[in-house]
Amino acid sequence: MGTYDAWLEQASIDDAVRDLRPDYRAVLVVAEGLSGGESNEASETLLFAAEEHVRPLLEHTKVEELPHIAAWREAFRAFGAKPQRTRxxxxxxMRRADALPRINALTDAYNAVSVRFQTPLGGENLAAYDGPLRLVRATGDEEFDTLASGAETIEHPEPGEVLWRDDAGVTCRRWNWRQCYRTRLTEQTTDAVFICDVLDVEPGDGEQRAQDVLGALTEALEAVSPGVKLSSRIL
Structure with missing residues (x-):
């Protein structure tokens, strides 16, 4: 049993979110003993392969017309967000897929998987969490800490907005739009949770994609951090 197994089992999706998108699945991966550090040869290999994979997809199709991206635009509209403004x-x-940013080994690894599957995916520092992870619709009173003009500041979500949170506040606004500053990954992060958000494009096809993303993310994390201990759950 890993250190965070009990924490992973407490993760939940509120019924109000289920009602909004019954097809939604969350792929959660907990990684213990990471040694990511700066971008490296392994993460560069992953990013280059992702760029090569999507290049032919974008030759004749606009990003917003790709089926997986279009599905998420529809999901954003369902809770009142404007996908043209908050992507x-x-x-x-995907709009930077011709030359993906190189940030650090961990972020590079999950960005490569996200682009390959055209599926939102983020990583967060587990040591910064306070209580279980859950996906809810906002009341508007929750606190979201972010940076504005280089300084930490507190914002509040819109009522009804879909967000990830813990006991301390919002960890990611608008489902997968922007992560908070408190739980950000750094080059010093050793324990992390990775969250992949999966929707159906065709009825029922999200189940297989969730499994495929889980496998790809596991391989990517093991590539950039050999010896990492992984546990997972699909909600």
Whole structure:
């Protein structure tokens, strides 16, 4: 049993989110003993392969017209967000897929998987969490700590917004739009949780994609951090 197994089992999706998108699945991966550090040869290999994979997809199709991206645009509209202004994380990355950013080994690894599957995926520092992870619709009173003009500040989500949170506040706004500053990954992070958000494109096809993403993310994390201990759950 890993250190965070009990924490992983407490993760939940609120019924109000289920009602919004019954097809939604969350792929959760807990990684213990990471040694990511700066971008390296392993993470560069993953990013280059992702760029090569999506290049032919984008030759004749606009990013917003790709089926997986279009599905997330629809999900954003369902809770009142404007996807042209607040893009899901996968769309934001796909718009830079000709030359993906090189950030650090861990972020590079999950960005590569996100682009390959055109699916939102984020990573967060487990040591910064306070209580269990859950996906809910906002009341508007929750606190979201972020950076504004280089300084930490507190914002509040819109009522009804879909967000990830713990006991301390919001960890990611608008489902997968922007992560909070408190739980950000750094080069010093050793224990992390990775969250992949999966929707159906065709009825029922999200189940297989969730399994495929889980396998790809596991391989990517093991490539950039040999010896890492992984545990997972699909909600």
């Amino acid at each position: 899901n994380s996968a769309e934001a990355l």
